[in-house]
Each structure stands twice: as C-alpha cells, then as structure tokens.
Amino acid sequence: MDDLVKALREFNDERDWDQFHSPENLAKSISIESGELLECFQWNNSFNRAEVCEELADVLTYCIMLADKLDVSIEEIVLDKLEKTKKKYPVDKAKGVSTKYDKL
Secondary structure, three states, X not given: OXXXXXXXXXXXXXXXXXXXXXXXXHHHHHHHHHHHHHHOOOOXXXXXXXXXXXXXXXXXXHHHHHHHHHOOOHHHHHHHHHHHHHHHOOHXXXXXXXXXXXXX
16 A cells, blocks of 8 residues: 555646645545446446546545545555444344344
C-alpha cells in the first residue's frame, strides 16, 4: 500500500493537482466515480470487465487519496469498522440473510 500511495502522490505532485484535492473534493470524486462504476451494471447483469476494473480503480484511487489526505490508515479504519459490523451482524443471526441489523 505504501508504494501505491507514493505513486499517487508523485503523479499528483508532477501535475500540481494536490491543490484540487481537498477532502471535500475527493469525497465528491468518490461519489462521482462510484456512479460511473454503477453505470457499468445499469440495465442488466452483463458487464464489460475491463470497464468495471477501470471505474473500480478510479473509486479506489480517490478513496486512497482521501485517506492519505486525512492521514488515516486504511487498514486500521477498515478493520475497526469490521469489528463494529461484526457486533451488528452476529453470525448466529445474520448468516445467510440480508436483513438489516436493526431487524435481525
């Protein structure tokens, strides 16, 4: 992950784009790119894998950049959230069902 963050920083530094990467703008970009990813599946479950991968890469790129901008560890925040989610969705109640936690 460190190499990936370094490569993204270098890419943006070379273009002087960090000035545009406020947390607000990065969050907006995540939403915009997520919409483009969703568009790959808009009308049916048939999709172009290469297009999906490109849009997914865009979403992940902005997520990584936002975490970097906020100086948070992606691994730490994901694992922390996973622990909270485990408590909301205990295996004995949630296994094999898609029911929201407050309805289990």
